[in-house]
Amino acid sequence: MNYPEPISKLIDSYMLLPGIGRKTATRMAFYTLTMDKADVKEFSDNLMSAKNDLHPCKICGNITTDEICPICRDKNRDQSTILVVEQPKDILSIDDMNAYDGLYHVLGGVLSPVDGVGPENLNIKLLLNRLRENKAVKELIIATNATPEGEATAQYLAKLVKPAGIKVTRPARGLAVGSDIEYADEMTLKTAVLGRREI
CATH class of the missing domain: 3.40.1360.10 (Dna Topoisomerase Vi A Subunit; Chain: A, domain 2)
Known part of the structure; x- marks a missing residue:
């Protein structure tokens, strides 16, 4: 089925995670649509924080x-x-x-x-x-x-x-x-x- 581009891109993004196939990614993407905007923003902020604020210990x-x-x-x-x-x-x-x-x-x-x-x-x-x-x-x-x-x-x-x-x-x-x-x-x-x- 051809989903609208935003949901297709979200499905593709979830499929980047290890062990997540198309079916699970689709379920996760559609669940994301039911979340409050504040929760989605927090989720997004947490992803960016983990990526930007964490680094390897120098020891x-x-x-x-x-x-x-x-x-x-x-x-x-x-x-x-x-x-x-x-x-x-x-x-x-x-x-x-x-x-x-x-x-x-x-x-x-x-x-x-x-x-x-x-x-x-x-x-x-x-x-x-x-x-x-x-x-x-x-x-x-x-x-x-x-x-x-x-x-x-x-x-x-x-x-x-x-x-x-x-x-x-x-x-x-x-x-x-x-x-x-x-x-x-x-x-x-x-x-x-x-x-x-x-x-």
Whole structure:
């Protein structure tokens, strides 16, 4: 069916979101039409604010409104461990379980030659500089997802870091192969982090 241009464009915009097909995008677009103008404006303002006001922490790569994120600023956190994740959303999943109180580092993805993602496309250089400058770090926990790319990235990082005498571990296999951290339940994540193994 040919919808008027404004609704067609809105449907196309919703389809840019991951996991949203035409049917769901159409439903969302038509629901948006039923919303109050004030709610639509607030929604729009929130989108622009998230895009304009958030940026990577200059230390770990987590999203923040400040130059340095609250986790990196928190001196009460264990400064001897850094847990490496693929995306900022993974930090929230792990931090919510209250079993890990160290620092984080966001890679911004995983190595994937097929997709043209090499070491230079990830926050690996920032991580290595951080490890050189912070002699308090004794353990690096590599919590990339249990996918072939995540495993390859973990092995690559371990080879880079081990010569510096830093213990490199990986969360235990409470996480199923091919699963994403953000979808794991709290108990599975807790078991995986507490039962981590050395690489």
